[in-house]
Amino acid sequence: MSVNRLISCPYCGMNCRIKVVKKLSHPYRFDSPSLPDIPNESGKRCFFGNNIIKPSLTKDRIRYPLKASERGSFIRTSWDDAIREAVVRLAEHSENPESMMFIGGMELSNESAYVFQKLARLLGTNNIDNTAFDQKISVLEVVEANAYGLWRKYSEIPHNDLIVLWGINPAESAPLLLRWVMLAKSQGAKVVLIDPHKTKTIKLSDKMLRPYPGTDWALALGVLNEIISREPDRGALFPRDSLNIIELYPLNEVSRITGIPNAELESFVDVLLTSESGTIIWGPGAAMGINSKVTVRNIISLAGILNFGIIPFARWGNSQGVLDMGLLPNYLPGYTGYDSAERFERLWKTWELPREEGKSISDAITDEISLFYIADCSGLSLIPGIENALEKAEFVIVQDSYFSEVAEFADLILPAATFIESDGSITNSERRIQWSERIKRPPGEAKPHWAILSKIGEKLKLGFSYSTPEEVLHEISTVVAGYERAAPRILKRTPEGVFVGNNTGADLKLSAGYGKDVKGKVAIFVHQFRSFWKWELPEKLDSALISPEDASEIGIRNEGHIRIKSGKWDFKVRARVSQTVLPGTVRIPWKSIFRKALSLESLKMCECEVEGVRDGEDIH
Structure with missing residues (x-):
């Protein structure tokens, strides 16, 4: 197979343009596209862009539909049986739409995100959220x-x-x-x-x-x-x-x-x-x-x-795009309020979409949710309380490319193609929409997210069925505010991409507010480490960084041990003294126990106590 295609790197909010050349029996070659106006100045690439193929080749890819035999153990099933199971479960729970929760990740394409929220809303719920937290x-x-x-x-x-x-x-x-x-x-x-x-x-x-x-x-x-x-x-x-x-x-x-x-x-x-x-x-x-x-x-x-x-600036993938596409409990696509839902109802051929604000991920963790549908688990494993919520649910559908901590709670796993294994559009942090072409086939029986969701919608008789991502993008361009110029015939002929139309005529509504007091020391977590698409929590890191001033105050030397306490967790870690750390703070590696002390809105830091530890003192 010979490939000469243009893609957008989904690693961060830049979405750099990369020209990919592949000839039969030769490795992939990456070139700088000769385009005057692209996100990456002069077509340069960073380490991640140069290794964009690597993540899709890992051994922990999900290649076939799977059903759980017990928690964390799965048996292979056919696509027909998997779709049938998903349809039956969704139909059952649609009788009580508030019992369902749809969560999309920031590696979904615009087309996949749009179809995902459309599926949820036509089933009668606005319980839709995403993992693009920041x-x-x-x-x-x-x-x-x-x-x-x-x-x-x-x-x-x-x-x-x-x-x-x-x-x-x-x-x-x-x-x-x-x-x-x-x-x-x-x-x-x-x-x-x-x-x-x-x-x-x-x-x-x-x-x-x-x-x-x-x-x-x-x-x-x-x-x-x-x-x-x-x-x-x-x-x-x-x-x-x-x-x-x-x-x-x-x-x-x-x-x-x-x-x-x-x-x-x-x-x-x-x-x-x-x-x-x-x-x-x-x-x-x-x-x-x-x-x-x-x-x-x-x-x-x-x-x-x-x-x-x-x-x-968004650090990951298509964070901006999934927000624009309406993976939110309080807005339809294009940040359209529910009081202006008529044009979506006309296009989607439904009498009435739900008008009440849906549940967020935070709400879903504390409320009773019977069915979770998760499309792309990126970052979800970081959320405090998510394991407990998934464990209590009657049924969990996970649609993803890689096995993860979240997938262990699944009752049904649907194998999805990665971004480079399917065609689709992506929107970066400057709100530039770009078309990205498929450069390799997905492994096994994995399919693009939008195609899986389309098949489920068709079987549920929700009034939609798409054959190509271009069909989805055409619908997006007709109904999503700001995406009018992103019609396939325009976007695919504009390799540098087009920009989301800004509502520049509206008056600014500036406001100011104050925050809560921060008392004591603050722990800042080095926790959002990932190997490209696959999230890895660095549980094995065993050292923290502390300032010389704080080290002197609590009486420890470099490579000594400190005890850090906050809320429900308390642990010991080796400390390295560093001039880069602000006095009163400590930078620590992420551990799963931290979820007990954090909120969804503050995954990066929390207040804590720090003290020195004598040699031989055992703390868990």
């Missing part, structure tokens, strides 16, 4: 603020004279994003890094602010306060209740909360006000920590008051 928080705050017009393209970054990197470490997590920032810096732009820890990105920054974890909301409020104090007219963009909050946080108070010296805060405000153009790029450090929602809200307001651009 991007969901960011995007929903953008929607609330009508801040689409602030969204910037990667290629616009070099045209700014100030870049603020907030809670993101592109040097390690998104090297091709870093290239755009480096290009801006080479043209005279200043780079400000906001992060409690010194990462490799610090080498590129002109200024670094290190707020105590969970206090970023206060940093943004203090900056807003100082800007409005100096230029009062800017305050007209806020409602009175938000101005009342902002007035409570002058720089001296914010310095006390964040631990950032007052002079550094004033200098940051000076840089902001003397910059003619700027872009704030934030990542999971801002969107997944303590007080993450209010932090993102205040960052958007800061960008709005300065007329800066924003890029909420």
Whole structure:
């Protein structure tokens, strides 16, 4: 088989374009596409893009439909029997739609995500959510603020004279994003890094602010306060209740909360006000920590008051696309409210879609859910309480490419193709929609997600059946706001992709809020490690990082042991002393027991106690 195709790398929110060449009996070769406007400047690739084939070749692929004989043990079944079983179970539970929960992962294509939520809603439930945790928080705050017009393209970054990197470490997590920032810096732009820890990105920054974890909301409020104090007219963009909050946080108070010296805060405000153009790029450090929602809200307001651009950067796959496609309990595709569902009802030929807001993953964990349908388990194993919820459910359908901790709870497993094994579109963090071509066949009997879902919908007589992903994309382009230019005939002829149409005519609705106090030390988890698509929790890592100041305070030396306690967990770990760690924090490897102390909105950090451990003391 000879292949010469263009794909988008689904590893992070860049979705870099890669030209793949494959000739019979020769290995895959990756080339830089000769396109003038693509996410990866000059067609460059990082380590992950250069190894994009590797994950699909692992031994733990799901190759055939499987039925559980007992928990964690499965026997092979046919596709006909597997589809029949799924249809029977879904039909039974559709009599009580609130008993069902549909969860989609961030590696689904736009087409697969769209069909998945359509299946759920035609079965009568809005109990739909996704595992793009950080991007969901960011995007929903953008929607609330009508801040689409602030969204910037990667290629616009070099045209700014100030870049603020907030809670993101592109040097390690998104090297091709870093290239755009480096290009801006080479043209005279200043780079400000906001992060409690010194990462490799610090080498590129002109200024670094290190707020105590969970206090970023206060940093943004203090900056807003100082800007409005100096230029009062800017305050007209806020409602009175938000101005009342902002007035409570002058720089001296914010310095006390964040631990950032007052002079550094004033200098940051000076840089902001003397910059003619700027872009704030934030990542999971801002969107997944303590007080993450209010932090993102205040960052958007800061960008709005300065007329800066924003890029909420997603670390994984098609996080932006699955949100746009409506894998949310409170919005239809295109962030359409349920009070405007008529055009979906007409297209889907149904009398009435459910109008009540559905359950989120958090709700599903605490409420009684009888049936879970999980399409792509990416990141789901990190969620506190998910195992207990799956274990209590009557039936669990898992549709995925790899075996995982979540798959062990499945009653029925449907083998799915990976992103590079099927055609489909993907939307990156600059909201660029790109068509990605299949470059290899899936193993065994695995099928594309959209095809599996289409067959189930057909057998349930829900009024839809798709033969190709292009059919799905055509429907998306007719009904999903912002995707009008993504019709297959346009997108497939536009290799650089098209951008989601922004609602730039709507007025900004800026607001401000305050977060809860952070007391004591904060544990920051090194837990979201994955080998491309396959998530691996690094249980075997046995060392934490602690600052010299904290090591001295609790009386330990480098390679000594510390005890960390928070809520329901308590364990001992070897500690390495590092200057990169902010005093009052500890960076620790992820362990499954941490789920007991965390919430879904704060998977990256939690408050804790840290003390030294004497040799020979046993702690579990």
